[in-house]
Amino acid sequence: MELIRTAEAMVAWADDARRSGATIGFVPTMGFLHPGHASLMALVRPRCDRLVVSVYVNPLQFGPTEDLDRYPRDPEGDAALCRGQGTDVLFAPADLYPTGFSTSVAVHGLTDTLCGASRPGHFAGVATVCARLFGVTRANLAAFGDKDFQQLMVIRRMVRDLALPVSIVPGPLVRDVDGVALSSRNTYLSASDRTAARTLHQALFAIRDAAAAGETDPAALLALGRSRITCDRLDYLELVDAETLQPATAVGDRPARALVAAYYGKTRLIDNVGVGPALSWG
Numbered sequence: 001m002e003l004i005r006t007a008e009a010m011v012a013w014a015d016d017a018r019r020s021g022a023t024i025g026f027v028p029t030m031g032f033l034h035p036g037h038a039s040l041m042a043l044v045r046p047r048c049d050r051l052v053v054s055v056y057v058n059p060l061q062f063g064p065t066e067d068l069d070r071y072p073r074d075p076e077g078d079a080a081l082c083r084g085q086g087t088d089v090l091f092a093p094a095d096l097y098p099t100g101f102s103t104s105v106a107v108h109g110l111t112d113t114l115c116g117a118s119r120p121g122h123f124a125g126v127a128t129v130c131a132r133l134f135g136v137t138r139a140n141l142a143a144f145g146d147k148d149f150q151q152l153m154v155i156r157r158m159v160r161d162l163a164l165p166v167s168i169v170p171g172p173l174v175r176d177v178d179g180v181a182l183s184s185r186n187t188y189l190s191a192s193d194r195t196a197a198r199t200l201h202q203a204l205f206a207i208r209d210a211a212a213a214g215e216t217d218p219a220a221l222l223a224l225g226r227s228r229i230t231c232d233r234l235d236y237l238e239l240v241d242a243e244t245l246q247p248a249t250a251v252g253d254r255p256a257r258a259l260v261a262a263y264y265g266k267t268r269l270i271d272n273v274g275v276g277p278a279l280s281w282g
């Protein structure tokens with residue numbers, strides 16, 4: 001596995017690979033890698049000739065009071081995990097943006113709700129870094145986890161709207177043995193927070209199961225979910241149309257998604273689950 005530290009070197013490597021006829025698969029991450037990230041690498045590895053994984057904690061997607069400075073890091077562990085998944089290049093730049101970088105990519109509509117409402121500017125930061133990473137890595141395909149469901153929908157929309165030459169491959173959410181969604185931020189949790197965090201997926205599963213048993217009223221489903229959650233502060237619990245991310249008016253006919261964001265101390269966790277018919281990724 002090759003370690004590449006600058007955007008210029010990444011472009012040169014990727015251009016070489018593309019000239020030789022190789023296809024490039026790509027998994028963008030912020031590091032502190034876990035089996036959720038590994039699952040995306042395993043998804044892409046058989047579909048491409050070269051696998052590139054990036055580790056870059058993107059300042060553009062953090063708000064002024066968020067955890068940019070204390071975001072967990074583990075360069076050696078990350079390299080070992082990438083090597084174990086057959087990664088060809090670990091792209092870990094100290095800085096990704098050129099001097100004078102002046103571009104921002106904003107995806108409207110889809111970003112007005114959920115995490116977009118509580119983290120202003122977050123998805124513009126995500127879309128901008130992904131657009132630059134797609135350019136720098138020359139990726140033919142890129143995997144994103146549906147752990148970050150809204151992010152996945154935003155990136156798909158950006159790629160479609162801008163006709164970017166990259167295919168987006170969605171990967172299923174990977175959970176820990178206790179059911180908590182794997183996240184680099186779980187490392188911040190105390191033992192008691194960790195126990196309480198289990199109520200997030202339990203609430204989502206309760207919503208999904210009640211819908212499967214015939215409950216179609218979003219208000220009733222959300223009340224059920226809310227009654228199950230223990231946290232310091234609930235940012236949101238919502239049931240939305242899986243395509244538009246607008247509040248679901250009835251559950252049953254169309255794919256819906258139940259999503260939650262909750263704080264344990266300063267740590268904000270997110271989770272989601274499909275409700276009703278499965279979403280077709282087309």
Ligand code: AMP
Nearest residue numbers: 029030031036144145147148173174182
């Ligand atoms: P991050 O490093 O948190 O920015 O995540 C990088 C990629 O890994 C994103 O596409 C995430 O959706 C994905 N990811 C993070 N956690 C999980 C998980 N538990 N299951 C599946 N994918 C995940």
